Amino acid sequence: MVGVAGPRAGDLVARLFRPFAGGLPASGVRVGRWAPVLPGGAGEEVIVTVVPTGGWSVHEVHCHGGAAAPAHVLAGLAAGGATVIDWREWLGHVGVGVVAIEAREALCRVGGPRAASILARQLTGTLDRALADLRRFVDEDPAAARALGSRLRAAAGIGLRLADPWRVVLAGPVNAGKSSLVNALAGHARSIVSPVPGTTRDLLVTPVVLHGWEIDLVDTAGHRAPGEPAAPTESAGIAAAARAAADADLVLLVREAGAAAPPVVGPADLVVVTKHDRAPNADVPPGAIATSVISGTGIDTLAKAIVDRLVPAERSDPDLLVGAVPFTARQVAEIDAILG
Numbered sequence: 267m268v269g270v271a272g273p274r275a276g277d278l279v280a281r282l283f284r285p286f287a288g289g290l291p292a293s294g295v296r297v298g299r300w301a302p303v304l305p306g307g308a309g310e311e312v313i314v315t316v317v318p319t320g321g322w323s324v325h326e327v328h329c330h331g332g333a334a335a336p337a338h339v340l341a342g343l344a345a346g347g348a349t350v351i352d353w354r355e356w357l358g359h360v361g362v363g364v365v366a367i368e369a370r371e372a373l374c375r376v377g378g379p380r381a382a383s384i385l386a387r388q389l390t391g392t393l394d395r396a397l398a399d400l401r402r403f404v405d406e407d408p409a410a411a412r413a414l415g416s417r418l419r420a421a422a423g424i425g426l427r428l429a430d431p432w433r434v435v436l437a438g439p440v441n442a443g444k445s446s447l448v449n450a451l452a453g454h455a456r457s458i459v460s461p462v463p464g465t466t467r468d469l470l471v472t473p474v475v476l477h478g479w480e481i482d483l484v485d486t487a488g489h490r491a492p493g494e495p496a497a498p499t500e501s502a503g504i505a506a507a508a509r510a511a512a513d514a515d516l517v518l519l520v521r522e523a524g525a526a527a528p529p530v531v532g533p534a535d536l537v538v539v540t541k542h543d544r545a546p547n548a549d550v551p552p553g554a555i556a557t558s559v560i561s562g563t564g565i566d567t568l569a570k571a572i573v574d575r576l577v578p579a580e581r582s583d584p585d586l587l588v589g590a591v592p593f594t595a596r597q598v599a600e601i602d603a604i605l606g
Contacts, residue, residue: 380478396590440488443540
């Protein structure tokens with residue numbers, strides 16, 4: 267949607283828009299064609315709505331998705347003398363607050379319903395009201411200000427990741443079942459699965475939504491035993507896997523049922539035992555999750571465990587994300603400034 271406002275907006279839109287029936291109304295909706303920018307062009311089919319706002323009317327030009335159609339509309343307006351501004355600046359001009367603008371921008375980038383619902387609440391003023399309370403408490407009730415500030419900072423730990431998916435890396439030896447596990451969690455065949463060891467050579471990122479949260483699963487090249495030969499391309503993939511694991515929010519240490527346990531398990535690691543249907547009596551280490559992509563055993567348990575590790579507040583403090591949740595660095599800085 268392209269917005270047009272100002273004392274000359276009506277005249278300019280009337281020059282560029284040709285309704286299929288009737289003229290441009292003082293208010294209401296018309297379907298028609300936007301004038302072509304280039305000679306010989308056909309123009310764009312659009313819907314124009316006219317919304318009276320007091321001083322002058324705001325015209326909304328609704329066109330096809332993608333970049334070409336709105337660019338065509340904007341080009342015609344600019345040629346007619348309009349000043350093209352960024353949509354964030356537009357919203358500021360029409361009285362939308364900073365937090366609401368930031369929420370709209372973040373909502374354009376989120377891929378999971380949990381993040382979207384949290385941002386929608388901030389869009390309706392939840393965070394603005396909390397910030398107003400914080401300013402008032404600083405003068406009237408310092409203890410309440412500290413408590414609210416602490417809660418807002420805790421919520422920001424999740425809020426700052428709402429539009430930045432968590433990165434979960436699957437690491438382990440060749441043929442441990444990492445690619446099959448990614449496919450099972452994603453619900454479709456994203457990674458190539460083969461009995462040939464070393465099939466995965468590069469980092470393969472698969473966006474998924476687990477229990478409402480957007481997460482990037484990273485399938486990596488499997489490592490080999492010390493001294494076991496690997497082709498140069500595979501060796502490069504193994505090195506990339508190690509770098510990815512070092513930067514991950516969570517590492518799934520994948521091993522086949524009956525195989526030796528990983529030598530080192532870090533605090534950000536989760537051990538996953540695969541192919542448990544082949545060796546149902548094999549030991550499962552404490553804290554590890556036994557899975558089978560054939561029977562589906564443990565897949566949902568693993569998905570829940572991943573979310574528990576990445577978003578512990580979902581289980582430990584579910585009310586934390588129901589209210590005000592700061593979701594930008596600017597908002598966190600504002601909280602710090604209020605608290606001094």
